[in-house]
Amino acid sequence: MKYLDEYRDANIARGLAAEIRRRSTRPWVLMEICGGQTHTLMRYGIDELLGESVQLVHGPGCPVCVTPLETIDRALALAALPGVTLVSYGDMLRVPGSNTDLFHVKAEGGDVRVVYSPTDAVKLARLQPGRKVVFFAVGFETTAPAHAMAVLQAARLGLHNFSILASHVLVPPAIRTLLSSPRNRVQGFIAPGHVCTIVGCREYEDLVREFHAPIVVGGFEPVDILEAIRMLVVQLEEGRAEVENQYVRSVQYQGNRLAQETVARVFEVADRKWRGIGSIPVSGLRVKDEFAAFDAERVFELSSVCAEEPAECISAEVLLGHKKPTDCPAFATRCTPDKPLGAPMVSSEGACAAYYQYRRHLVTL
Amino acid sequence: MSDEPKELAAFSCPLPLPARERILLGHGSGGKLSADLLKDVFLPALGNPVLNLLEDQAIVSLNGIRLAITTDSFVVKPLFFRGGDIGSLAVHGTINDLAMGGAEPLWLSAAFILEEGLPTETLRRVVASMHQAAAEAGVPIVTGDTKVVEKGSADGLFINTTGIGRVRDGISLSASQAQPGDAILVSGFLGDHGIAILAEREGLQFETQVQSDSAALHTLVARLLEATREVRCLRDPTRGGLSSTLNEISASSSVGMELNETSIPVREEVRGACEMLGLDPMYVANEGKLVAVVAASAAQTALHALRVHPLGKNAAIIGHVTADHPRMVVMRTPLGTTRIVDMLAGDQLPRIC
Secondary structure (H helix, E strand, O other): OOHHHHOOHHHHHHHHHHHHHOOOOOEEEEEEEEEHHHHHHHHHHHHHHOOEEEEEEEEEHHHHHHOHHHOOOOOOOOOOOOOOEEOOOHOOOOOOOOOOOOOHHOOOOOOEOOOOOHHHHHHHHHOOOOOOOOOOOOOOOHHHHHHHHHHHHHHOOOOOOEEEEEEEOHHHHHHHHHHOOOOOOOOOEEHHHHHHHHHHHHHHHHHHHHHOOEEEEEEEOOOHOOOOOHHHHHHHHHOOOOOEEEOOOOOOOOOOHHHHHHHHHHHHEEEEEOOOOOOOOOOOEEEHHHHHHHHHHHHOOOOOOOOOOOOOOOHHHOOOOOOOOOHHOEEOOOEOOOOOOOOHHOOOOOHHHHHHHHHHHHHOO | OOOOOOOHHHHOOOOOOOOOOOHHHHHHHHOHHHHHHHHHHHHHHOOOOHHOOOOOEEEEEEOOEEEEEEEEEOOOOOEEEOOOHHHHHHHHHHHHHOOOOOEEEEEEEEEEEEOOOOHHHHHHHHHHHHHHHHHHHOOOOEEEEEEOOOOOOOOOEEEEEEEEEEOOOOOOOOOOOOOOOOOEEEOOOOOHHHHHHHHHHOOOOOOOOOOOHHHOHHHHHHHHHHHHEEEEEEEEEOOOHHHHHHHHHHHHHOOOOEEEEHHHHOOHHHHHHHHHOOOHHHHOOOOOOOOOEOHHHHHHHHHHHOOOOHHOOOOOOEEEEEEOOOOEEEEEOOOOOOOOOEEEEEEEEOOOO
């Protein structure tokens, strides 16, 4: 496949891995933020290719994983209401709430639909004027523009039966939390290319200046990630800390202005709880008061549900890069994708699930 | 939960899910949930020495003749798709389950569950297609049944077919017979059926239209078994795709498998569609492909036998059976590294990003 196979080329990948091993004088600790990148690392066994030259730890960038348990419980409660159609991306369906998941609510008669695009949910609201359609709007900065578009479209159409249950998290505040931790050991970051396609690279400049840790914006294919790692290692070896862009075929420094403006019309920055980590200041997006009629939290007056994570789960340690999934005594025994104890095991892009799915043959349990 | 006192619910551990289980769509996906249903519901109630083998067909003896029996229900939506329809699929699917047992298919039955209001013309088209598929395969439909349910109780039209065949003398195929060193072959491109259905269902337009691979494989199997008797196991990787089939064989034989990712034949269009939809072709359904586990010494003979048949011209050796990592299927990636190819819990779900 053109424009894809080039980035999976075995010779290029092996060449980059050899260069990383050659250039690295000590095992630099690097973190990829995005779950999509973790998925690629595990799927292609890039850790195997790099040996001891760098230590890869996996960041909190799986939006499915970090969606708070109470938000999931709210989605489940909405889906069970008669007269409500809950519309979601596919991978939210298996995520367990406190007592059940969307698959089970669907089996019990709840109207749960899967779509690829939030505008399909708007279409559904138009077609079923008698039902309330709620879109479960989960994601990072990447999905926010499409969610904002859906709200604007619904407003333009004058729909009174469409709303979104928004759970958006922002990447730079999470990196700030990581770097501010006294226990931080991450020396360089691969920033998620798709997020930067929307928001650009400017916010990362502030982080680099403040914490003197290099950040390379990276893509999602094996060659992208290896190249980003090489760029980080070169910076670290030379004692530099800068924002560099590996994903030049998609990311421009200023990002996508139109998308940013669309997001800013509908959403505003707010404090946000991350499942498995806790509350992070100014790390999320909430629907502006102006669009309250499209905010499911307000439309349905969803009272806050208090939900506790199982104490055994070390998800905060994993999501902040202090520990590897395999350091957890429950990994692949009491905690599996079928019966996850916590955030990083719930979606295929979570670090624990990626290890479980692709790498457990290399682990002695 | 609703019938539980509030205080109790509040103290209950959030995970795992409670035992008020219901049937989910995933129970029909051919993955782990389907296996759970067999283990927890069907085998405890119905288990017997033949059923317990869990092959795609039962093999029973009558006066020294070994008969293969299999049954399958077809609920595909939409009823008509590129490369086939529910009628041809119902014929091919059951013939294939017989063929995978090394049997020559002899007779089929067809039972219809029709939804009130279904246009008769739709039924006529489906039945004509069944007739054509059965005639082309040389396997007659010798008995049948029709039921009609109220509007809303079925999705247009469901078909069940049962097949009876005669197992060839000297042939004994089973998922429990894979041995370290054996070669693993597939008969052609993977994922065509699943992508054709999904494209139709989601109204997706690709540059090239992918067609379902729905086909009767009994003549391909006959060619293979004439060429070599060193075939240990045949399976058709339908629901759950190649990965589920290989995981089943590897578990049943208590062996490991190592696959070579670059050897696995997947059409460019199917790869593209999977990239776009966030799916892995290893888990996408096929309706006209087989997986063969063959003794290493017979691998080339088997490959040649498959390739000279029109339905096997893109056959490939994709890996081998190993004594390492028993019950685990491991893929060697194009980068020379390895990863697990797991069985899915339920259906593949498109990812957010």
